[in-house]
Amino acid sequence: MMADFLNKHNEKMNHFAVERLDIQPTDKVLDIGFGGGITIEEMLQTIDTGKIYGIDFSQIMVEQAKQKFKLEIESNKVSIEFGDVKQLSFVENTFDRVCTVNTIYFWNDPLASLQEIKRVLKNDGKLVVGIRSADKMRELPVTQYNFRLYDPETVRELLVEAGFTNVSIDRRDRDLRLDCVMITAHA
Ligand SMILES: C[S@@+](CC[C@H](N)C(=O)[O-])C[C@H]1O[C@@H](n2cnc3c(N)ncnc32)[C@H](O)[C@@H]1O
Numbered sequence: 001m002m003a004d005f006l007n008k009h010n011e012k013m014n015h016f017a018v019e020r021l022d023i024q025p026t027d028k029v030l031d032i033g034f035g036g037g038i039t040i041e042e043m044l045q046t047i048d049t050g051k052i053y054g055i056d057f058s059q060i061m062v063e064q065a066k067q068k069f070k071l072e073i074e075s076n077k078v079s080i081e082f083g084d085v086k087q088l089s090f091v092e093n094t095f096d097r098v099c100t101v102n103t104i105y106f107w108n109d110p111l112a113s114l115q116e117i118k119r120v121l122k123n124d125g126k127l128v129v130g131i132r133s134a135d136k137m138r139e140l141p142v143t144q145y146n147f148r149l150y151d152p153e154t155v156r157e158l159l160v161e162a163g164f165t166n167v168s169i170d171r172r173d174r175d176l177r178l179d180c181v182m183i184t185a186h187a
Contacts (some may be wrong), residue, residue: 002034002040008016010035010036010038010101010102011038012103012172012180013101013102013132013174013180014038014039014042014130015042016098016130016172016180017039017099017101017128017130017171017184018042018043019051020040020124020128020170020182020184021043021099021126021128022094022097022142023047023050023097024046024050025046025047025048025049025050025053026048026049026050026094026096026155027047027050027095027096027097028050028051028053028094028095028097028149029043029047029050029051029052029053029056029095029096029097029098029099030052030055030088030090030094030095030097030098030099030120031043031051031052031053031054031055031098031099031100032054032055032056032085032098032099032100032103032117033055033056033057033058033085033100033101033102033103033106034054034055034056034061034080035058035061035068035102035120036061036064036113037054037064037065037068039099039101040052040065040069040078044072044077044078046119047077048119049135050096051076051077051078051079052072052077052078052079053078053079053081053090053095054078054079054080054081054104055080055081055082055083055084055085055089056080056082056083056114057082057084057085057087057106059082061096062080062081062082064082065110066080068122072143075134080159081177084107085100085103085107085116086107086108086109086112086113087116088116088119088120090120092119092120092186093120093121093122093123094120094121094122095120095121095122096122096124096125096126097125097127097128098120098121098124098125098126098127098128099127099128099129099130100117100127100128100129100130101128101129101130102130102131102132104129104131104147104148104155105131105137105143105147105148105149105150106146106148107148109149110148110158111158111161111162113114114158114159114161114162114164115162115163116131117162118162118163118164118187123187124186124187125186125187126184126185126186126187127159127164127184127185127186127187128156128182128183128184128185129155129159129182129183129185130180130181130182130183131150131152131155131179131181131183132179133150133179134149134150134151134179135151135179136179137144137149152169152170152171152181152183155183156183159183159185163183163187164185164186165187166184166185166186167183167184168183168184168185169181169182169183170184172184
């Protein structure tokens with residue numbers, strides 16, 4: 001139920017993230033906190049000889065994704081693992097693209113986590129961080145609990161502090177309840 005809820009609720013936003021990532025068919029892509037796996041589904045439409053890696057901090061999401069992408073895992077197009085953004089199990093310079101949508105609110109050390117992402121991103125790699133801004137998130141009662149809310153500028157500053165360059169902010173549906181924000185950065 002949670003996976004279906006996340007996919008339905010966050011569909012538009014995840015589509016925006018994949019668009020900003022500008023994935024190439026040969027890319028190695030990492031999706032951190034994939035939840036219901038909607039971004040992975042969309043990325044699969046572009047990936048050819050490349051591969052998509054998903055990690056998530058929820059064992060339930062991991063098990064569900066392993067079922068959902070069983071065929072793609074068997075054909076070596078997708079890899080799904082349990083993991084924490086703060087300590088990624090990949091060597092330096094592994095990925096062409098990394099994305100993480102609606103997850104930064106739950107990270108206990110955002111700066112260290114972004115530095116960890118930078119470590120696994122290739123030198124010409126690109127990162128997209130998707131958020132809903134703090135003012136919109138405050139309208140949702142659930143965000144009173146265990147959410148750390150961000151303004152886009154705060155995420156930009158964190159990215160620069162973590163060593164990323166060319167950080168840019170794109171916003172969609174700002175006037176609607178959604179207010180999707182994509183912060184794109186280069187390694
Ligand atoms: C609100 S859901 C978003 C799911 C999906 N990205 C989307 O936008 O629909 C947040 C996801 O991030 C995962 N998550 C939270 N903290 C994490 C961490 N430190 N490392 C990896 N995944 C994490 C959660 O388990 C959950 O699946």
